Amino acid sequence: MSGTSGTYLGMPAFPAAARDAVRNETLRGNLRHATHTIRDKRAKAVAELDDWARLRAAGRDVKERTLRHLDHYLVQLEESVTAAGGTVHWAADAGEANRIVTGLVKRTGRSEVVKVKSMATQEIGLNEALEAEGIRAYETDLAELIVQLGDDRPSHILVPAIHRNRGEIRDIFRAEMGSWGRAAPAGLSDDPAELAEAARVHLREKFLRAEVGISGANFMVAETGTLVVVESEGNGRMCLTLPETLISVVGIEKVVPTWRDLEVFLQTLPRSSTAERMNPYTSMWTGTTDSDGPRAFHLVLLDNGRTDTLADEVGRQALRCIRCSACLNVCPVYERAGGHAYGSVYPGPIGAILSPQLRGIASEVDASLPYASSLCGACYDVCPVAIDIPEVLVHLRERVVEGGEVTRNGERVTIKPAKGHRGERAVMRAARWALDHPGALRAGQRLASRTRRIHPKRLPGPGRAWSDTRALPEVPAESFRHWWQRTRGGAR
């Protein structure tokens, strides 16, 4: 189970899951509307800044420098957090992180926790691990609440319930709120303000009762040991300040050296994610303070495949990600396939390069993710830390079809190619031979031209993938090569 949430085990490969999603008209309508709205707003928010290109380059450089000296900054962070009254725990993988958090909660004697929206805790399957120990975790982000109440899975990093429309959310609230706490008011409509009010009232009793809060963090500042959560709803502020005990589970790549470095991301993250100049709530805390806030603070630093990813010279740029979701919102494949098809808590273009690195490519879905892209490059264009996602996708495709050396649990190992590429490999080799022997290529073209009258309109077998929806190109009477020879023969 290391490195993956149980919820996602046994997921079908991307093409099969995407095929089902494409057929779902409601889903496609919800996604199209939501992604186009946020995509256009982001473009406007970014266009307001005349130094966007420099901010983007600065964000990339800060992350690169930090990752290059990650060992140094993590130790500095640990010292700062400890000096400020916090306790730092190191978790090599999901299992260890879950054991640490479960142990800490049990020691408080409580059987429920409130949660700030956190990708790291989803990545390790923390809610399920807590539930197995009799501890109930309440999600307090509105969209995460919708997902939790609907016994569903998130399909987007920033807007986890993007696949749901207002009517579906009203139905979920009406049916499920009662069994988790305060029921939805009678006659609840699908008016957004009414839905938000129902969630506020439902969540309020959880905030006021909670003794333990669990969060992730968007950033950790090494020089002072300060953690930062950026959010829109205020639920994060409640969870971070009201409980007696606060536990934060954070990926090791989230550290930045100084407050000066943080300043860059506080400009680029809100504009890239919610298309806001500034997000409504930015909560920052440094250890504990006697007179205010939690009395105990624990920071669980999560590796779970990150150090292995850092060892890969091309793939490591994925660790620069600040989880803004701009790449999801602009991706034409995500827009049609939806987040669930990616079989991971990290969907979309960033998920397609992150999941196969954090989890490896042993499973069918992970081996299919690097191919879940037309390589259109829109993701790279919008990425606020300039991750060249198409470059990493192609790099990982090579790992899938050729295998080779990778780092797993700190060791260099040689992996085999993923299954199911034997036929394709043979075709690629044959193509390489033909293309490297223009005589053979010419003969093939001539044969295709001479038989063109009898070419079928639709192809059988694997060719159907093309010809089911697209007419086949007609083979011309002669290739360009033959035309050139016939008309200009003497010239080279």
Next chain:
Amino acid sequence: MRVALFVTCVNDTLSPRTGQAVVRLLERLGVEVEFPQAQSCCGQPQFNTGYRHETEPLVRRFDAAFADYEYVVTPSGSCAAMVRDNYPRIGAKAAAEGRGQALAEAAGRAVPKTYELTEFLVDVLGVTDVGAWFPYAVTYHPTCHGLRLLGLGERPRRLLERVKGLELRELPGAQECCGFGGTFAVKNAAVSAAMGADKAHAIESTGAGAVCAVDSSCLLHIGGTLARRGSSVRPVHIAEILAATEEEPYA
């Protein structure tokens, strides 16, 4: 001026008209065009599917085939981007694998001489009015690699705007991928087809009689999708529009 035409394997085999149009256009502009017979494919389908090692002989072949030329002109945004972006990566990886500098040097020679057609016209020849005549309503689809990798920007549009008789229609959502993506078109056929259908719908909504682009491969996908829908909109490579004149009209 003497240039080598890199026609690309797709144009050579499936769309020779595009190559012929480039020859006619460049010769009309006073350029001497040669077609080195040793050329084949840039290697993009192999490379982008993960078969980098199968691509290496094609990098060497490209370098050797065009060794004698200062300019290599190609009617394909994505093949030009393959050379410019990926040949250096292939060279660097081979060097990192301890196989010497030869591929990196081949890439180093190929990159600066390779131009996509509209780049060559606007940047090297310095022309936007190529004396073309095309009396039809046309919509322009900026293909992803031309748009985002090469940064062709307004070059194709500036050329089209100077074509006599041509009425340029705005394509809604122009910058969105058509869904071709090389082997993506068959590996993720359902998503590719859905993207193609949306693109075809946008093209039809312009009322144009033709959709043009700088890449024949994308046009095969777009044209195939339009044809299967029973649409009368024709896919036309930009070279064929720029090559057409009143004396020798598009046929």
